[in-house]
Amino acid sequence: MIHSCSERKMITWSLCLVFFLSYSVLVFASPAKNLCRPDQRDALWDFKNDFIVQKDDRLSYSNPKTESWRNNTDCCSWDGVRCYLQTGNVVELNLWGSFLSGPLRSNSSLFRLQHLEILNLGSNPNLYGNIPSSLGNLSYLTDLVLSDCGFTGELPDSMGNLNRLIDLRLYNNKLHGNFPLFLLNLSDITQISLSSNNFIGSIPSSLFLSPSLVVLELSGNNFSGLLDIGNVSSPSKLRNLGLGRNNFSGPILGSTSKLVSLKDLDLSFWRDSLNFSIFLHLTSLERLDLSYPNTRIMVDLDLFSHFKSLWDLNLSGNNLKISSTLHFPSPIYMLKLSSCNLSHFPKFLQSKTSLSYLDISANQIEGQVPEWLWRLRYVDISQNSFSSFEGPSDVFRRSGRQPNSTMFFLGSDNLFTGEIPRMICELVNLQTLVLSNNNFSGFIPQCFKNFNTTISVLHLQNNSLSGAFPQESIGGRLRSLDVGHNRLSGKLPKSLVNCTQLEFLNVEDNRFNDTFPFWLRSLPILQFLVLRSNKFHGPVSYPQDSMNFSKLRIFDVSQNLFTGVLPSDYFAGWSAMSSPVVYVEAIVHMLVFQNYHKSVGLTNKGSNMDLVGSGFRIYKTIDVSGNRLEGDIPQSIGLLKELVVLNMSNNAFTGHIQGHLLATTAFCSFKGEKFDSSSMHGPGHIPPSLSNLTNLQSLDLSRNRLSGTIPPDLEKLTFLAWMNFSNNMLEGLIPQGTQIQSQNSSSFAQNPGLCGAPLKRSCSEGAEEARKQEKENEEKEEKDQVLSWIAAAIGYGPGVFCGFVIGHILSSYRHDWLMRIFRSFA
Numbered sequence: 001m002i003h004s005c006s007e008r009k010m011i012t013w014s015l016c017l018v019f020f021l022s023y024s025v026l027v028f029a030s031p032a033k034n035l036c037r038p039d040q041r042d043a044l045w046d047f048k049n050d051f052i053v054q055k056d057d058r059l060s061y062s063n064p065k066t067e068s069w070r071n072n073t074d075c076c077s078w079d080g081v082r083c084y085l086q087t088g089n090v091v092e093l094n095l096w097g098s099f100l101s102g103p104l105r106s107n108s109s110l111f112r113l114q115h116l117e118i119l120n121l122g123s124n125p126n127l128y129g130n131i132p133s134s135l136g137n138l139s140y141l142t143d144l145v146l147s148d149c150g151f152t153g154e155l156p157d158s159m160g161n162l163n164r165l166i167d168l169r170l171y172n173n174k175l176h177g178n179f180p181l182f183l184l185n186l187s188d189i190t191q192i193s194l195s196s197n198n199f200i201g202s203i204p205s206s207l208f209l210s211p212s213l214v215v216l217e218l219s220g221n222n223f224s225g226l227l228d229i230g231n232v233s234s235p236s237k238l239r240n241l242g243l244g245r246n247n248f249s250g251p252i253l254g255s256t257s258k259l260v261s262l263k264d265l266d267l268s269f270w271r272d273s274l275n276f277s278i279f280l281h282l283t284s285l286e287r288l289d290l291s292y293p294n295t296r297i298m299v300d301l302d303l304f305s306h307f308k309s310l311w312d313l314n315l316s317g318n319n320l321k322i323s324s325t326l327h328f329p330s331p332i333y334m335l336k337l338s339s340c341n342l343s344h345f346p347k348f349l350q351s352k353t354s355l356s357y358l359d360i361s362a363n364q365i366e367g368q369v370p371e372w373l374w375r376l377r378y379v380d381i382s383q384n385s386f387s388s389f390e391g392p393s394d395v396f397r398r399s400g401r402q403p404n405s406t407m408f409f410l411g412s413d414n415l416f417t418g419e420i421p422r423m424i425c426e427l428v429n430l431q432t433l434v435l436s437n438n439n440f441s442g443f444i445p446q447c448f449k450n451f452n453t454t455i456s457v458l459h460l461q462n463n464s465l466s467g468a469f470p471q472e473s474i475g476g477r478l479r480s481l482d483v484g485h486n487r488l489s490g491k492l493p494k495s496l497v498n499c500t501q502l503e504f505l506n507v508e509d510n511r512f513n514d515t516f517p518f519w520l521r522s523l524p525i526l527q528f529l530v531l532r533s534n535k536f537h538g539p540v541s542y543p544q545d546s547m548n549f550s551k552l553r554i555f556d557v558s559q560n561l562f563t564g565v566l567p568s569d570y571f572a573g574w575s576a577m578s579s580p581v582v583y584v585e586a587i588v589h590m591l592v593f594q595n596y597h598k599s600v601g602l603t604n605k606g607s608n609m610d611l612v613g614s615g616f617r618i619y620k621t622i623d624v625s626g627n628r629l630e631g632d633i634p635q636s637i638g639l640l641k642e643l644v645v646l647n648m649s650n651n652a653f654t655g656h657i658q659g660h661l662l663a664t665t666a667f668c669s670f671k672g673e674k675f676d677s678s679s680m681h682g683p684g685h686i687p688p689s690l691s692n693l694t695n696l697q698s699l700d701l702s703r704n705r706l707s708g709t710i711p712p713d714l715e716k717l718t719f720l721a722w723m724n725f726s727n728n729m730l731e732g733l734i735p736q737g738t739q740i741q742s743q744n745s746s747s748f749a750q751n752p753g754l755c756g757a758p759l760k761r762s763c764s765e766g767a768e769e770a771r772k773q774e775k776e777n778e779e780k781e782e783k784d785q786v787l788s789w790i791a792a793a794i795g796y797g798p799g800v801f802c803g804f805v806i807g808h809i810l811s812s813y814r815h816d817w818l819m820r821i822f823r824s825f826a
Contacts, residue, residue: 003605036075037088039112044075044090046109053101061423065098082118089115096122096145103129104151111137120145122169128152136161143167147193155180165189171217172196179203179223188212195242196220205230205254208238217242219266229254237261243288244268251275260284268292276303285310291336292317301346302326315340316359322674338362338380345370360384361410369411374427380410382434387415389423405429412436412459419443420465425450432457436482439464444488447538448473461485461506480504484530492517499523506530508556516540516562520549527551527576532558532623539564540624548573558647563629565691566624577620577640621645625700630654631703638689640654646693647700649724654705686711686730696720702747703727710754715740726750733763 038059038568053064065079075090076083082092090113104110104127104486109121111134119141128150135144136158142165151173160182168183171193178201183192185320189210195217200227203218219242223462227248236258244266256278264287265606267274269313271294279285286308291314304310310330320340323726326348334357335349342363349373358376362383371391406427416438424433425447431454440463448455452475461484468490469483478499489511496502497519505520508530515538520526529552541547547570549555555574571577620642629651637646686706690699691713702724710730714720715737723740724747731753734740745758 012668031571035083035085035088036077040083040088040090041071042548043112044070044078044081044093045069050105050108051102051127054099054101062095065540066100084115087115089113091115091140092118094118094120095124096120098124099126100124101126103127104132105129106132106134108134111135115140117141118143121149122147123567126147126150126437130154131156131159133158135159138162139164141165145169145608146173147171151175153177157182159300160185162186163188169193174198176200179207186611190237191215193217194221198222200224203227208232208236208254211237213238214241219244219246219268221246224248226250227252229256229259231255234258235260239807240264241267244270244291247271251277252675257281263287263309265289270294273297281307283307284311287312289314289738291315291316301328305329307316320645322348328352333357335359373406374423375405377405378408380416382410382412383543384413385415386411387417389421391423407454408432410434412438417438420445420460422447427451429454431455435458435463436460437462441465443467444470444473444483446470446472451475453477456501457479458482469493474499476500478502482506483510484508484644486510490514494519495518497522498593500525502526503551504528507534509533511535513537517556518542518547521634525551528554530554530556531560532556534560537561537563540629541565541567541570547571549576549578550574553577554619554621556621556628556691558623559626562624562627562629564629566629566634568632568634570634571622571634571636571640574640577622577642580642584665619644620695622752623647625649627651633687633706635687635689637687638692641692642695643693644695645698646690647698649700649702651704653701654707672683672740685709686725688713690714693717694719697722701725701728706730709733710735710740716786725754730754734759783794 018214035223048066048069051066053067053442055064055067056489066330069075069078070127075081076088080094080096080098081090082094083089084091093110093113094115104121111132112675114137116138117140119138120143122145125148127146130153131146131151131337133156136156136397139161141162144162144165144167147169148171149172152175154177155170155175157179163186165186166188167190171189172195174197175194176198177201181204184204187210190212191214193215197220199218199221201223203223205228206217207213209232211234214237216238217240222278224247227243227250229252231254238259238800239261239614241259241262241264245268248270251272252274253607261284262279262282265279265282265285266287266289267276268289268291270290272292273295274293276290280303282308286309287305287375288304288310296317298321299315300321300323301315302323304313304330305326308330310332313332313334313652314336316336316338318340320337320342320477322342324347326346328348331354332352333354335355336359338345338359339362342360342365344365344367345360351357352373356376357378358373359378359380361380364385365381366385366387368388368390369381369386371389375383407429408431409424409427410432412434413436416435417583418440419442420435420440422445424430425445427433428450429466430451431718433455434457436459438653440460442465444460444465446569448458448470452473454477455475456477457480458473458478459480459482461482465483466487466489469488469492472606474481474493474495476498478496479501480503481496481499482504484506485508487510488507491514492507492512494517496505496517500523502523503525504527505526509532511534512531515537516536521542526549529549536557537560540557541564550573552574554575620640621644622640626649629648630653631647633653637643685708686701688711690696690710694717696717697719699720703726706725706728709732710725712735714723715735717737717739720739723743726747727750728750730751732755734748734754734756736756741757743758745760748754748759755761
């Protein structure tokens with residue numbers, strides 16, 4: 001058959017297409033079946049097993065990728081892993097936000113992945129330790145992200161071997177040392193982010209001469225000395241420059257004329273006088289932070305009006321001059337003018353329809369809150385002198401924007417009076433409402449239910465609000481509720497039980513008349529519970545059940561009418577007070593609380609104090625003072641090794657536990673150990689387990705009916721700076737440790753049997769012998785209790801009866817070998 005020329009061409013093209021498709025299948029499809037190399041899979045699997053995963057569903061980015069890995073599958077298909085198709089080598093490992101916990105060791109299998117080009121372990125706050133020098137062996141790396149972790153120490157010099165590095169992000173760690181000079185030799189580097197660490201020393205001027213550098217973030221360190229930008233001879237590619245929150249001194253040296261691409265500039269908290277005019281030619285600036293300079297001078301806002309692209313401006317902490325005729329042409333979106341000595345709203349703001357975020361807090365602005373503010377999404381007018389809100393109830397229909405615009409409204413520390421305005425109820429997308437420290441009166445509006453599906457932070461403390469708290473105002477997204485220091489009455493709203501994200505609850509100094517809210521135990525992440533100074537009454541222990549507040553850091557039920565005893569296992573499930581704070585949890589609650597809470601009142605070292613700022617993370621407190629509690633101080637208090645403040649004063653702790661309570665066998669579990677708490681009662685002594693509280697700083701057991709001696713091991717508590725044992729029935733020699741002897745004698749007063757310094761009453765020889773005998777009796781009693789716990793645990797499986805029989809036998813003989821075995825597990 002004779003084919004025409006066009007037919008022959010068609011056949012040729014068809015054959016070529018078939019050949020190409022066949023080749024593609026061979027090259028791409030076949031290896032993909034089993035692309036992963038065994039040595040690469042083994043290295044990844046070993047790396048996975050080096051860490052535990054501490055998942056936290058409260059964070060939106062929670063995605064523990066390694067949990068989805070399966071050893072019998074292709075590692076190149078694992079979440080966060082990318083391989084080179086032709087070789088099967090792993091070239092990218094991205095475990096950002098995977099909640100890895102543990103140190104990155106120098107012999108980690110990670111460093112067997114020799115062909116890695118991209119390594120991202122960022123946002124793993126519990127990843128800690130020094131950055132290993134072995135990292136320098138990954139010579140193919142172009143992108144290294146270790147930001148938002150817990151790394152410490154200096155950067156290893158071996159990182160200078162990473163000569164292909166383009167992107168280096170190490171911000172928000174605890175790294176220290178001088179500026180790493182090896183970075184100057186990385187000719188292709190485009191991003192260096194070292195902000196929020198502890199680096200020191202000066203910055204070499206040659207750094208600014210790097211021809212490829214686009215992002216340089218050094219803010220939030222301790223860099224010092226003169227800052228010399230140098231004389232850049234050609235237009236720089238630098239777009240982001242962060243130098244704020246350091247210790248630079250003197251004027252900025254060098255020429256900025258070539259920084260023509262700069263869009264983001266941070267010079268906040270500048271220690272010396274700053275001549276900003278050297279940056280006025282940078283007309284492409286989009287973000288500018290000149291907040292809180294060390295030297296406050298008058299700054300004319302008109303100076304910034306020629307930045308046509310500026311959308312984020314922070315001038316907080318400056319003495320600001322604003323002309324009434326100011327025209328601001330840029331499409332400003334975020335404006336921060338906190339602490340600028342303003343006495344009125346800048347008029348130009350009303351015409352800025354692009355404005356969405358306004359912080360004008362800590363000024364001296366008086367009068368009414370202008371109605372046009374409701375069109376903004378974020379409004380902070382706190383710490384001013386506002387007295388009312390402008391506009392009638394239909395203000396939203398006239399404001400030019402739908403009432404669902406405002407999502408964050410902060411109006412604390414003003415002079416507002418009267419009822420909370422109903423116009424706030426129209427903010428149906430409201431997430432944060434803070435009206436603390438004003439003089440609002442009347443009821444909490446029922447119409448707050450309009451935003452109960454969106455509200456996350458509701459703070460109304462320090463007002464004069466009265467009546468019951470409306471149940472309908474509580475929504476499932478609530479994370480923080482503070483209505484302390486008002487005149488609210490009635491019962492605590494049980495709708496709080498639906499708030500599974502609730503972390504903070506403060507109702508102190510109100511008139512609530514209710515029993516203890518045991519149903520709060522079901523809230524999985526409740527960290528702060530403050531019920532002090534109300535009329536709560538009844539027992540604080542739940543019959544035949546333990547009080548498992550696993551996340552609780554602050555427990556304050558003082559100055560109420562609570563009665564009854566605290567079972568010996570009462571604190572056994574309070575694990576957050578028994579171990580150091582988890583770093584990721586610290587991040588979460590600091591974000592939620594530090595920005596909105598001015599303070600929470602606590603009693604510490606015998607005085608009232610306000611817990612502020614980082615105290616929400618550091619302090620772990622139990623305060624049950626000023627109630628009518630009786631019986632023993634629970635032995636399980638000794639499990640709370642991270643406790644900082646313990647106040648059990650002004651109660652009736654004696655040890656006389658009523659018979660029907662002793663008959664109840666309550667088992668509890670703590671770290672896998674079971675014990676019978678019914679046996680842990682004694683003659684009203686101070687429990688020796690208090691000596692386990694190695695972080696305790698303040699201890700108040702005054703005004704009870706405690707007898708016996710002060711446990712001598714308390715002298716080992718080196719952080720214990722304040723204590724009060726006064727007004728009890730204690731006796732014997734006061735322990736002689738430095739911390740105890742430094743106390744005022746009033747801390748031990750009104751105990752007729754106590755003797756020794758700091759009291760002037762000396763101990764006789766007979767009293768000292770009695771003290772020794774008392775200590776021996778306490779040790780014997782502890783052994784009896786330990787053996788009873790073992791017996792109860794044994795009996796729990798085959799039968800409680802058999803357990804008590806075995807317990808009787810063990811208690812009768814008390815073999816030393818058994819005690820040693822038990823202590824090895826305790």
